[in-house]
Amino acid sequence: NRKAASQVQVLALGRLGLWAPRETVRSTSVISLQNGAIGLMPEGSVYHRAALEVLERNELDKKVKSRLTTMTAFQDLFAQIQENEIPMGFLPWNRLVQGGVGQRREVLKLRADHHGAIVHGIALTNAGNAREEVKTFWRFIHGAKGKAVFKAAGFD
Numbered sequence: 001n002r003k004a005a006s007q008v009q010v011l012a013l014g015r016l017g018l019w020a021p022r023e024t025v026r027s028t029s030v031i032s033l034q035n036g037a038i039g040l041m042p043e044g045s046v047y048h049r050a051a052l053e054v055l056e057r058n059e060l061d062k063k064v065k066s067r068l069t070t071m072t073a074f075q076d077l078f079a080q081i082q083e084n085e086i087p088m089g090f091l092p093w094n095r096l097v098q099g100g101v102g103q104r105r106e107v108l109k110l111r112a113d114h115h116g117a118i119v120h121g122i123a124l125t126n127a128g129n130a131r132e133e134v135k136t137f138w139r140f141i142h143g144a145k146g147k148a149v150f151k152a153a154g155f156d
Helices: 028-033 046-057 061-067 077-082 093-098 132-142 144-152
Strands: 005-014 016-019 038-040 068-070 088-092 107-109 118-125
Touching (some): 016 046, 028 046, 038 046, 046 088, 046 118, 061 068, 132 144
16 A cells, blocks of 8 residues: 555465375375364465365365364464374475475375465565665576475475
8 A cells, every 4th residue: 555565476376285194195085084183274374265165175164174173373283293183184285395295195285276376475665676685686586596496395
C-alpha cells in the first residue's frame, strides 16, 4: 500500500512431501495403512493448507480428521517424525531434502497438481534498489546460479 517495493517476483515454488518412516511410500494410500497421528505444519502455513488439500483430493480428509496433529510455531515436525513421536506427516519438500531423507523410499514427493501453488516471493524495496550490493544479489538469485541453489535445496 505504501509502494515501498520497486519489484515483486516469484523466488521459488514449494512442494509438499509425505514422510512415513515405517512404510515404503508410493502414494497417499499409505495413510490408510496406519492408525497413528499424521503431522501437519502450523495452521497458518501454506504447507498446512496444501496438506489439507491433498487429503481432501484423495478423499481421506474425513477418514483421518481425528488423527491430524497440527504443530505449533515452536514445534519441529521433522524432528518429531525422526524421533518416532509422530509416525508420519506432511512437510515442505525442501525440509525433507535439507534433512537428507528426500531420496528415501519412505518419502513421497507429491505432484504439484495435488495441491494449490506454494509460491515463495521476494520483493526489492525502493531503499534496496538504491544499493549496488542489493541489486547484485537480486541479479544473482534470479540468474542461473541462484536458480540452481534453490533447485538443489528442493524448490521448483
